[in-house]
Amino acid sequence: MILLDRDDLIDGLRELVAELHAAGEPVGLRIVGGGALALRHFDRRTTVDIDAVQVSPGDEGSVLAAAERVAERRGWQLDWLNFKAAQLAPWWGRDIRWEPIHHDDLVTIEVAPADALLAMKLKASRPGRDTDDIRQLLAVCGIDSVEAADALFSEFFPGDSLTDRAWLMVERILTGGPLVPPDVPPPADLGSAN
Numbered sequence: 001m002i003l004l005d006r007d008d009l010i011d012g013l014r015e016l017v018a019e020l021h022a023a024g025e026p027v028g029l030r031i032v033g034g035g036a037l038a039l040r041h042f043d044r045r046t047t048v049d050i051d052a053v054q055v056s057p058g059d060e061g062s063v064l065a066a067a068e069r070v071a072e073r074r075g076w077q078l079d080w081l082n083f084k085a086a087q088l089a090p091w092w093g094r095d096i097r098w099e100p101i102h103h104d105d106l107v108t109i110e111v112a113p114a115d116a117l118l119a120m121k122l123k124a125s126r127p128g129r130d131t132d133d134i135r136q137l138l139a140v141c142g143i144d145s146v147e148a149a150d151a152l153f154s155e156f157f158p159g160d161s162l163t164d165r166a167w168l169m170v171e172r173i174l175t176g177g178p179l180v181p182p183d184v185p186p187p188a189d190l191g192s193a194n
Contacts, residue, residue: 019066028056042182051085119156125166139179
């Protein structure tokens, strides 16, 4: 499995934008998960993929085919861009203020804000895999208690509360020392393909 850093993600998305322009079909993508963290919120070192949600009408298959062409040129796994995380996105709660990283006449790409990403990471709460992301997102969001984390989670997932596993994870993080907000990277520039 190829590990992708922030520069890889930016370069891959630039090429994807060029592929989508060549197809001439309007596309809107929203990025969640580790890709969104790396592109907008903090230095996450690496990720294996970009989890996206397609929000505009159009053929999801053509977007994936374009992403596969990028992968083949770069020697990446074919699912470096995928739509597998759509079920984790909080669609029914608090309004999400998606942050644009690219917008032109055909292609729009946005990333989830830190608070929505924290809610999603808390929903998944995979020990080890999500712990550092949750730690950094708690700092970014200014969350300093398990109760505050639970309240934020409930805003995005109405009627739900943190699972016992998520509650314990947040409790351990908060008792493990002070949270220091990470440096925020400059906005991703997807201006032109290589």
